Amino acid sequence: MDKQTILEKQKTYLWPSYLLYYTEPLALDHGEGLYVWDVEGNRYLDFFGGILTTSVGHKHPKVTARAKEQIDKIIHTSTLYPHENVVNLAEKLAEIAPGDLSTSFFTGSGTEADETAVMLAKAATGYQEVVALRHAYSGRSTLAMTLTGISSWRIGGTQIPGIKHALNPYCYRCPLKMTYPSCGVACAEDVEEVIKTTTSGRIAAFIAEPIQGVGGFITPPPEYFKIVVDIVHHYGGLFIDDEVQTGFGRTGTYWFGIEHWGVEPDIMTMAKGIANGFPLSNTMTTPEIAGKLTGLTISTFGGNPVSAAASLATIEVMEEEASPEHVAQVGALLRSGLEKLQEKYPLIGDVRGKGLMQGVEVVANRESKEPSPKAVNELFEATKARGLLIGKGGMYGNVIRIAPPLTATEDHIAEALDILNHAFADVQERY
Ligand SMILES: Cc1ncc(COP(=O)(O)O)c(C=O)c1O
Known part of the structure; x- marks a missing residue:
């Protein structure tokens, strides 16, 4: 089908609330490794991996073969029947997960994994209130949208009571107008203030991403989680670590993002990169915490064998x-290339992140730090025209999110940096 027909049908038969990238949305046809092709045969280097999901590249022969082999046996079983693949995966995850996390509950999306985590924390602690962060993103159910701190992602108007938001560790735009490290990580203490002043004084959980994804790859100071997790435990709560974006080696050195910060989660959620694009999510915890959930539960698509x-x-x-x-x-390599671009282009206010999760915050003015979502839109068109796909995020829509499949090589990084250099050169001229 040609591009115009796809775009017309999209407009006629799908909700207008779909967020579509680019002035003229991109209709993809196929992919291989780090490249994707649109229906007109144009090739793009994919540095967003379907929202940090295509962990090992498109059409990886090993992943495809294993999935096909399972499709030929049985596609669906539901959580009612134990399946070899599902128990083997749970065993593997217990091997690579941090701390005492060794038991899994599989579902179909990151939203469901976060829902399951909050449900478990409430059951395990007997408390009801939850603290999240102001630039967090947790998904698109009513609970997940309430946990989400960015108002533009809370559509529909409904809010669930009992969820409070603490100040965000966001050094580039410190909510306390302080500077790290002389601030003493004062933002972490706000979690205690929020518990003491806006809750009953006992909470079920604190939920946070080790590096915020949709929030714009906001990376907390190294001490942040140690301080906060102690506070959370002191007030009876569990720490829910949302690894939906940071999981599975994305941040480098470790399997999970939280391992950079030296704390162990009580509950951990994962999705996106877990199955290279097949729908799957998981809520992991310790046997002790899982044992506190009395009653039985199912998930029709949870732990699909394919x-x-x-x-x-x-x-x-x-x-x-x-x-x-x-x-x-x-x-x-990617980070040092982006920092070199920052030296050349005043539009780049901040470069942050870890591993293959690097964010570039774009500002109209470095002094005032005025966010420039307009320049980001122009950079999107300029990179697309040169054959590179990137992502965006941030409260103000002014952060470029760069997150290629983890199979990226030095050559892929060099190719992307070259395109970004030319795109920034084009756009910078207009600012
Ligand atoms: C950190 C985080 N948690 C949860 C979600 C929700 O995942 P899903 O879109 O699979 O429901 C997302 C999605 O972007 C996310 O980034």
């Missing part, structure tokens, strides 16, 4: 050719 086969293959491929060490190495 998704589980793809996930096992994805993790194997990561171990073989896209390990957390590899991500740290190519991520460092």
